[in-house]
Amino acid sequence: MLLAEDAEREALLNRYKTAIQWSAHRAHDVAYPAKRRKIAPPDCSVCGLALSKPFACLHCTASGCWYDGHIKQHLQDTGHDFCADVKTGYIFCIECDDFVYDSTFSRIHKLVTIAEEEKATAFEVSKRLREPFSLWTPNAQERTALEGAIPASCQGRRGLLNLGQTCFMNVILQSFIANPLLRNYYLSDKHNSRLCKTNDCISCEMDRLFTEVYSENSTPYGPFKLLAKTWRSSSELSGYSQQDAHEFFITALNHIHATSRGSTSLQCICIIHSTFAGLLQSDVKCERCGKVAEKTDPMLDISLELKGDSSNEQDLTLASCLRRYTHPEKLGPNEYSCEKCGKATHSSKRLSIRKLPPVLSFQFKRFEHKSVDKSAARKIDAPVRFPSSLNMAPYTTLVMHQQELLKESGTASPATLIPDKALGPEALYEYDLFAVVCHEGQIDNGHYTCYARSHNEWYRYDDDKVTHSTLSACLNSQAYMCFYVKRHLDYKPHITPSYVVMREQEAVKEKEREKEKEAARMKEVEDELLAAAS
């Protein structure tokens, strides 16, 4: 769909850009009211009311109300064709009498919105401005490489064969396949299984899995080798009995971490830790002297309790579980002794998330083990409601501390704490659901299935059977695990990625080696000549 031709299109694009920029700039100004400056909203050109949701004409400077039909009236009266909702960027065409989509305009909306956000937010520690986002354009070398490349489908969906009660593994593998960071890592050849020399390398199996899923072949795939390697590496998961999907998840993460590049025991930057690792903070407050001892622990996922003391098991939501998770917990006098007071005192412990990972994984603890013997456990079937988009701000250390300060100083907490100069923009905290692992039946004879999102469509995966589904079906299922991915990834400022640095260093070393080889060869030839001459 093309909105108008050339010259007219330019004018429309410019007006659109101005309108979007105004709206995005205003959103930040209003959110960070440091200068208490009032920003006048536009008035409706028909009724004169201040516009809370302005629609801007793309041909002239008029704006109008949508709901009272005023902007449409303007278009009809003037013969102008297009107007846009300045906040969402959606474009309305009077001739089609409907909203229309144009990819260039949509892209402009994203770029302008990001640019305004970059201008309004700065790094806290270095106080530097953010590096401006710019679209990637291939250089000559890259363009040549692209021209020679064979395009592959961007639709990666394939069922997985059940190899004997292995649905617990299949659902986790589907969640990995649907994981944008893992997908990008393996599809961009970061772990090439054909060159890797590690024995029993699980990362290689992941590489093969992605290759298979994104191949032309759409018949169900059997991850035999992956299963075999998992058995060899973790004997407790071997055998054909039903296993716990979450246990397999954690085991798989550890195996992939151990066989991936960049793997270290502290501050690991392997693909697994870069994707899943966050930091959990526990604050223990001594009730007597008020001293708070802070401790941080790395975490790969968050396990949430479902059974509670006061709360019934109805009306459970992800938000209520997270509130409970971050709620202060009273510790008995013998559980903690304060450093400052020196005595065993009453204290309270509070968990919060200090660092949010790019992919956030939740497990709802449905399986209640009464003893070590797994067979004597019960399953909590209560449904838990979870959203398709999640804002994690209220559960982070930074925001929770701010709330505490406000409470102590007696200031009323504003309607929303973010965005804020110190706490950052909304973008830091927003997540989108991309996979859900479900369990039906009892502990010992149940079945795992999962829902996963491909672009904006939801699919249900039942081992080898893949069916097109809906968001509603996914949200109404009985979730055991939920996977969310950050909507906007955060980056450190102006840093060359370590793998690029390493690659450049490797290239230099390779050149040195070639030089040495060449020199050695020349010497050999010289020696032979000398020998022949003498």
Add this chain to the structure above:
Amino acid sequence: MPSAPKDGRNAALYAPLRRRMIENGDWDRIAARLAHELNESGWIDKFKDQSKETARAAEATGGVSVETLMAELWPQAQEEVPSSVRQEIVGVIRKLLEKQIEF
């Protein structure tokens, strides 16, 4: 669909109050709070899915315009706003207005 009151003593106050709320950023903040509450209650996801699937089903018969879709779903959407959320937001607005006008 929402629209300004056309008559009564509220009509004269509506326009300037509305303008002030928008200028101060109060309007946006309350709207953000409402969006947050509606998301937590599952309302947003329900209507996101319903509008998408209704539009998808209508593809077979030539499609449906955004306005038609809105008109079709609006009454149900209004009704299904949880009463607790409605009360809370009305309460926030009331508190804000009480500080600004004499009743």
